[in-house]
Amino acid sequence: MRVAVIGIGKMGAGIAHNLVKAGHTVTVWNRSRDKAAAIEGARVANSVAEAARDAEVALTMLSDDTALAAALNDGLFDALPRGAIHVSSSTISASLSDRIADDHAARGQDYVAAPVFGRPDVAAAAQLTVIAAGPAAVIDRAQPVFDAIGRRTWRVGDRPSQANIVKLCGNYLIVSSVQSLGEAVALARGADVDTSVLLELLTENLFSGRVHTTYGGAIVEKRYRPAGFGLDLALKDVRLVLAAADAADVPMPVASLLHDAALAALHRSPPESDVAALAEFAAKNAGLPD
Template identity: 40%
Template structure:
């Protein structure tokens, strides 16, 4: 059975690695990038070059990895989508805003093109080896149609609903955790270094003990289930440890930008009789309480 030709639009570091992996898996690919030279390496490896976005869209089964909202919306317009044959499917791997995703879904709907949002978790080395995690959302039929290709690109596909915006919401949430991790590492490593301890040694201790991933699987599950009792470590003890951190930072002349925000959260939890005696992960309920009603 002849495999269909695929289109791939957006050949930055991630997109090029993904397109090359599809090519190496035996698929014929027509590729396009706004800066044509970025496609050279994939074309040299055997892909066909599209002279414009419409030529890649014309394959009827096309994937994209564009850098941002503006790039995606400039590429997939009512005009460019006229190149799509009946029954076309677009699998969009870009990390986009919820509003842009909604607009893209609508322009695709009007063009008669099915749309699956499938942002990826992982870096270019994982894209090259086909071991990404992929978060997908779209109609059940569209996701099912995309799945054989997602299985090539990733080690696991997480389907999170029929609304494409949900996939981007999950990716945004994952990246927000990474942003927090970057800042937490920046603050703790700076503090440790100012105290005269080697930063690399500290990171090795940190990742061999508290942060092997267990913090996310353990505390993440407690927060998701709101299972804060019996407490393993109380809110008051958490605030005590935060205070110790603040004191150590002051002693070493280190500013911790997130510490005042964390203090506000812990103090709010302690002031709430329903939370004060629970596990320190119950500080999550302070944030839940900030959600505006629908």
């Protein structure tokens, strides 16, 4: 397939590389051209419009609502051919996803929301978990793209924004888990408990999932930088969760606490801090040494 990848950051680079590896004809665009030029086997476009013009599928992997809206208005809406598919893999608000779906439909273009779970190393290994929502026939057409970048595609609904809600639910639970892990490790440190033993006990007996093993290891070893899932993006996602909860009239009191914790940690953490830095802030609150 002819695939345009718009946004060659830490996640987009792995996605573009694996699409090339799978035999797709790939065109890439990024605001920083050097990152796009680093994708061997892909053609580098000079603009979003140029990237999208001949695409059967245009996959966007951008940081937030503002970046995605800019790409759409800078040429993706106007240049994407009728009948082509926009696959949005960005973590964005459900409200923006709904507006994008309507705007694409008005132009005769198809739209699938397909955010992913997985850090940059998972993207590089083509092992992402893809959460897809949209018309079944459109997802079927986009499936070769998902097969090239992920280990499994979960279809969660026929309205694209349903995939965005699922992604936000997952990221909310990741941030919740990291905050709780940080507090638990701070308590253990304050009581002179060996935190590596604590983590081994917890992950072997109670919490064996990837979130606890991956972030637990980072917290115990105090590996807060560089970011895999940035603290700034975690805060952005918690804000999107609160907005979605407000729109659905669903109370989420823990999300409000997480917002304040993440905001405070972001103000006190160095740039490029991972979400695991929530634990660093919890330790500082407890008066523990670095």
